[in-house]
Amino acid sequence: MSTTYTTKSNGTTSDDNKWPKDHVKKSASVDRPPLVRTTKLSTITIKLYRLMIILRMGIFVLFFKWRIGTALVMISSTGTDDKSTVLGMWMVSMAGELWFALMWVLDQVPKMQPVRRVVYLAALDEPMLPAMDVFVTTVDTEKEPPLVTVNTILSILAADYPAEKLTCYVSDDGGALLTRDAVAEAARFSALWVPFCRKHAVEPRNPEAYFSPGASNGFKAWRADYKGTAWPELARDRRRVRREYEELRLRIDALQAGGRAAVDAVAADRSCWRRGAAEDHAGAVELLVDNPGPGSTPRLGVSGTVDGVSNLLDLSSVDVRVPALVYMCREKRRGRVNHGKAGALNALLRASAVLSNAPFILNLDCDHYVNNSQALRAGVCHMLDGEGGNGNDVAFVQFPQRFDGVDPADRYANHNRVFFDCTELGLDGLQGPIYVGTGCVFRRSALYGVDPPLWRPQGDDAGKGAANGIETGKLGVSTPFLRSVYAVLTNQSDQWDTVSISSPPCSFDAAAIGEATALVSCGYEDRTAWGRDIGWIYGTVTEDVATGFCMHRRGWRSSYCATAPDAFRGTAPINLTDRLYQVLRWAAGSLEIFFSRNNALLAGRRLHPLQRLAYLNTTVYPFTSIFLIAYCGLFPAIPLVTGNGATTGAFFSIIIRPPSATYIAFVAALMLTLAVVAVLEVRWSGISLGDWWRNQQFWMVSATSAYLAAAVQVALKIAAGKEISFKLTSKQRATSTVASVKDRFAELYAVKWTVLMVPTAVVLAVNLTSIVAAMEGGSWRDGPMAVFALAFNAYVVVHLYPFALGLMGRWSNTLSPLLLLIAFFTVRLLCIVLYVQML
Numbered sequence: 052m053s054t055t056y057t058t059k060s061n062g063t064t065s066d067d068n069k070w071p072k073d074h075v076k077k078s079a080s081v082d083r084p085p086l087v088r089t090t091k092l093s094t095i096t097i098k099l100y101r102l103m104i105i106l107r108m109g110i111f112v113l114f115f116k117w118r119i120g121t122a123l124v125m126i127s128s129t130g131t132d133d134k135s136t137v138l139g140m141w142m143v144s145m146a147g148e149l150w151f152a153l154m155w156v157l158d159q160v161p162k163m164q165p166v167r168r169v170v171y172l173a174a175l176d177e178p179m180l181p182a183m184d185v186f187v188t189t190v191d192t193e194k195e196p197p198l199v200t201v202n203t204i205l206s207i208l209a210a211d212y213p214a215e216k217l218t219c220y221v222s223d224d225g226g227a228l229l230t231r232d233a234v235a236e237a238a239r240f241s242a243l244w245v246p247f248c249r250k251h252a253v254e255p256r257n258p259e260a261y262f263s264p265g266a267s268n269g270f271k272a273w274r275a276d277y278k279g280t281a282w283p284e285l286a287r288d289r290r291r292v293r294r295e296y297e298e299l300r301l302r303i304d305a306l307q308a309g310g311r312a313a314v315d316a317v318a319a320d321r322s323c324w325r326r327g328a329a330e331d332h333a334g335a336v337e338l339l340v341d342n343p344g345p346g347s348t349p350r351l352g353v354s355g356t357v358d359g360v361s362n363l364l365d366l367s368s369v370d371v372r373v374p375a376l377v378y379m380c381r382e383k384r385r386g387r388v389n390h391g392k393a394g395a396l397n398a399l400l401r402a403s404a405v406l407s408n409a410p411f412i413l414n415l416d417c418d419h420y421v422n423n424s425q426a427l428r429a430g431v432c433h434m435l436d437g438e439g440g441n442g443n444d445v446a447f448v449q450f451p452q453r454f455d456g457v458d459p460a461d462r463y464a465n466h467n468r469v470f471f472d473c474t475e476l477g478l479d480g481l482q483g484p485i486y487v488g489t490g491c492v493f494r495r496s497a498l499y500g501v502d503p504p505l506w507r508p509q510g511d512d513a514g515k516g517a518a519n520g521i522e523t524g525k526l527g528v529s530t531p532f533l534r535s536v537y538a539v540l541t542n543q544s545d546q547w548d549t550v551s552i553s554s555p556p557c558s559f560d561a562a563a564i565g566e567a568t569a570l571v572s573c574g575y576e577d578r579t580a581w582g583r584d585i586g587w588i589y590g591t592v593t594e595d596v597a598t599g600f601c602m603h604r605r606g607w608r609s610s611y612c613a614t615a616p617d618a619f620r621g622t623a624p625i626n627l628t629d630r631l632y633q634v635l636r637w638a639a640g641s642l643e644i645f646f647s648r649n650n651a652l653l654a655g656r657r658l659h660p661l662q663r664l665a666y667l668n669t670t671v672y673p674f675t676s677i678f679l680i681a682y683c684g685l686f687p688a689i690p691l692v693t694g695n696g697a698t699t700g701a702f703f704s705i706i707i708r709p710p711s712a713t714y715i716a717f718v719a720a721l722m723l724t725l726a727v728v729a730v731l732e733v734r735w736s737g738i739s740l741g742d743w744w745r746n747q748q749f750w751m752v753s754a755t756s757a758y759l760a761a762a763v764q765v766a767l768k769i770a771a772g773k774e775i776s777f778k779l780t781s782k783q784r785a786t787s788t789v790a791s792v793k794d795r796f797a798e799l800y801a802v803k804w805t806v807l808m809v810p811t812a813v814v815l816a817v818n819l820t821s822i823v824a825a826m827e828g829g830s831w832r833d834g835p836m837a838v839f840a841l842a843f844n845a846y847v848v849v850h851l852y853p854f855a856l857g858l859m860g861r862w863s864n865t866l867s868p869l870l871l872l873i874a875f876f877t878v879r880l881l882c883i884v885l886y887v888q889m890l
């Protein structure tokens with residue numbers, strides 16, 4: 052598919068943006084079976100889906116033609132007194148309808164060519180595996196319990212990957228000694244946990260998830276595999292490891308309690324258990340587990356050699372080496388912007404460059420653990436072989452985000468299935484999925500702001516030109532760092548053997564650690580291009596979308612890797628307040644990108660045309676709230692504002708007439724095609740109708756609350772320079788206790804009122820005012836406006852208030868999604884029929 056794209060976009064005007072003339076796709080010249088197989092979905096369902104989308108776009112065109120035609124006639128035949136009212140209403144309604152149609156098109160069109168990719172892990176030879184660095188970020192020990200981070204680290208260290216090629220870096224943005232001590236505890240426990248996982252091939256390799264009763268996370272129940280002789284030994288080892296794990300938990304609890312006690316003692320001076328204040332502390336890089344050494348061979352456990360571990364388990368036939376683990380805390384100083392997560396990741400990028408300098412980087416939030424120990428290998432398959440045999444143009448491989456601990460009804464649409472199982476698959480068929488912040492493997496060279504091989508001058512396969520072209524001023528002044536960048540950029544070849552990828556060899560000596568510490572100082576990025584062209588992108592709270600966009604804009608591709616069982620799993624906010632704040636941050640971040648140099652409309656021609664639409668969609672969607680609230684909510688108030696009593700009455704008398712048959716036909720056709728497209732989408736992607744419905748519902752909730760708040764925040768940023776802050780999502784502390792669903796999700800049932808509901812409240816108030824006004828001006832019959840307002844109120848209430856009141860979970864168990872869908876479309880239809888009757 053990339054080939055057709057290349058030819059299609061050939062022959063541009065600007066020199067820089069010309070598709071390489073005779074770029075021939077290098078197919079995998081290596082003699083091995085392909086690692087990834089890509090299939091375009093082209094079942095009858097998909098064909099029908101495309102057809103319906105095109106059909107619906109056609110109906111839009113006819114509809115708008117008719118609407119504009121009839122409105123012009125009506126406006127010209129209206130008396131001058133009412134003209135402003137009618138014109139006002141007509142403009143608001145046209146703006147709304149055009150916007151909703153545009154949003155629907157932007158959302159649907161990039162989904163028209165979905166692909167699926169399957170990896171063949173068996174074809175991946177051990178020596179082919181490149182080195183991999185894993186970045187974990189954490190910032191706040193209250194909202195991100197250290198135990199969660201510890202479990203994530205353990206799942207990474209125990210992943211099925213050669214120990215000498217894997218390094219785990221933990222960034223502690225809060226500079227808390229507690230975090231550092233907890234990571235050190237993880238390092239100690241890994242000496243037992245990693246060999247145990249290897250010995251019995253346990254899954255998942257997150258101890259908390261592994262030991263929690265009933266959590267199989269997509270794997271067969273752990274006992275099922277062990278009917279044979281290994282069973283008694285696993286049971287015994289498991290018991291012992293579990294006991295050790297319980298002790299680890301207690302130690303971490305004690306650390307946390309100690310931290311709190313100290314805080315209490317020194318009257319809220321949090322600095323006593325930090326390197327300094329959370330926002331003002333020195334940088335530090337510390338090696339907690341050393342690398343086993345390049346090319347080192349498996350070391351079998353011999354009794355009594357591994358920190359007393361072998362006394363607990365028989366490890367005589369198990370490789371006991373543990374991958375390297377590095378703790379890092381970048382320097383922060385008050386009064387200097389630190390760029391949040393993007394700043395932390397850029398510090399990690401530099402520090403790791405002078406230590407392990409792996410060509411690939413996996414990025415995980417502290418709560419997203421490795422659920423499938425093969426995940427890293429799956430990512431490598433995409434990097435080596437993705438995009439039709441040559442993965443060299445793939446900048447990143449995104450995995451779907453999956454979550455533990457969401458209520459069974461998924462009331463707040465945390466699973467986001469439509470996005471992860473439809474949209475991302477569709478984008479994978481274009482230039483590649485959007486980067487969503489966690490569970491993503493990067494190519495290090497792509498983060499250094501160079502062009503993909505596809506766009507380099509001919510014959511520059513080794514990236515020499517790219518390496519020479521890199522201006523040192525952009526990257527900062529550290530010579531060891533620049534040397535590491537050069538090594539990475541010149542080492543891109545199709546021969547992904549250990550020789551070419553592990554250069555320069557890992558070194559974790561004191562000099563390297565010292566250099567790494569200098570690289571995480573807060574002044575390093577001054578007068579460089581970090582955050583602009585290099586590394587993770589600054590200037591938005593959704594650094595993920597911006598970073599992926601900048602790569603796609605350069606012509607890089609990305610790849611989507613859905614595995615079974617899930618590659619990674621994290622936690623999601625399950626109460627409405629946290630969830631709405633998360634949605635608010637995403638919406639505000641998107642608008643920040645829209646109003647920046649990273650606006651999709653400004654990108655050059657290397658961006659796939661449909662990819663551009665997709666990025667436009669992800670950055671303008673919060674504006675929908677303005678149109679929605681004007682169209683459905685404030686619309687009834689227009690005659691009250693523009694007309695005086697007499698003209699309003701006259702206006703009402705004009706508009707009491709049944710809607711025309713043409714209009715009803717249009718609305719019915721638009722509704723029907725919408726429903727059919729939805730059903731087809733559900734069918735080809737394999738999500739359930741319930742998932743789709745949840746998304747619709749939660750979209751309504753967000754669009755009448757958080758999106759509008761985001762628009763206000765961004766307006767304030769533009770007008771008054773007020774920066775948008777990153778409000779961290781609280782991670783649930785994992786529990787091993789079995790509690791009833793009701794107890795576990797008790798928080799859901801508590802009514803939480805939040806400021807984000809204010810926009811909805813305003814709209815409802817305006818609606819009520821207009822109802823009262825209409826009633827005062829005459830009888831109920833005179834006020835179709837009032838009926839419309841009532842219908843909209845019902846619409847909002849049906850969508851929103853059950854959420855707020857915590858009823859949805861119970862309802863959804865009794866009402867089938869289909870019934871809800873029917874109700875949803877009926878109310879929507881009613882709203883629209885009533886409303887256009889007025890025009």
Ligand SMILES: O=c1ccn([C@@H]2O[C@H](COP(=O)(O)OP(=O)(O)O[C@H]3O[C@H](CO)[C@@H](O)[C@H](O)[C@H]3O)[C@@H](O)[C@H]2O)c(=O)[nH]1
Pocket residue numbers: 188189190191195222224390391392395415416417418487488489592593594595633636637640777778779780781
């Ligand atoms: O100053 C900061 C702020 C945040 N983080 C880390 O950023 C991550 C994401 O935070 P979270 O509150 O969990 O955000 P979510 O809303 O769950 O995250 C999604 O959306 C974010 C963008 O808004 C992305 O950064 C995330 O990766 C993506 O999972 C966590 O690991 C934090 O520790 C930092 O390291 N430094």
Ligand SMILES: [Mn+2]
Pocket residue numbers: 416418621622780
């Ligand atoms: Mn998160």
